[in-house]
Amino acid sequence: MATRPILILPEPILRKVAVPIATIDERVKTLAKDMLETMYDAPGVGLAAPQIGVGERIIVVDPVTEDEEEPRPMVLVNPEVIAASEETKVWEEGCLSIPDYTEDVIRPACVTVAYLDLDGNRREVEADGLLAVVLQHEIDHLNGVLFIDYLSRLKRERVTKRFTKQARQATV
Template sequence: MALLPIYTAPDPLLKTISKPVEDVDDKIRTLVEDMFETMYAAPGIGLAAIQVGVPKRLLVIDVVGKGRDDEEPQPLALINPEIVWVSDHDATYEEGCLSVPDHYADVVRPAEVEVTYLDVEGERQTLRAEGLLSTCIQHEMDHLDGILFLDHLSALKRNMILRKLLKQKKLAS
């Protein structure tokens, strides 16, 4: 397994629309393992392949045990995920992102979703999610379409955060 570099905004790669995974093979399974290692090390609860420079429709999530030592991790890899149902009611969560370090904002999304996807064996699965898991799935799926959580904010707030990120990048280089 290997730690992968995480691209940060405003890198134009993050605006790329990811392509479907053609075949769930050992190369994809290795990518999934590397993405989990990278996500846990960051630390984060979700990571889309495009965030590590791979424009494939693939994401990894683990919202269980976040900050708690008494819960076992429950890693979940979703390959070619599609949301097939959303609830009528919304939920607001304070979101952050490994590609937008140290910035957080409230984002409103559907409270529940049902998603179909392929697992690491290439088997079709269906998952109904609510709460943090629902928010995390939607957040990571946005990445697959070139959307950051910042895109859900007002233009003023989004531009303010992007300017700060650009300034941080210039100071770091």
């Protein structure tokens, strides 16, 4: 296992649609382990492959909220939201690829997500609360969507300009 660098806005891969994973092999399993290690090291509660420069449809999540809880890592290959509640919830979101910035985002309160596990079995998970938010947030990453896309145009442009400026200054 290895911790991988997390890409920061405005990295172009963060805006690209990731491709489905055709075969779950050792490479994919190693990628999943690296993603979990990277997520825990950050620390975060979710990570999508594009955030570490891999344009494939795989996410890892572990929305443990209390220090005393045991980790419950989930690896979801080719995840997709197949049902979402009409009821919505406002949640303060942040992102490892947009560090030190949070905003309230409105999302469906409950979702059902279909995915493949690392053995290639089709699974479904029904989620609400933090897990629902994290799943939606990470699946958005696979579609080139960032949580700032749910904000007003003015807020989104401010954040994008700030991170673009930081990226330019880092290369000078």
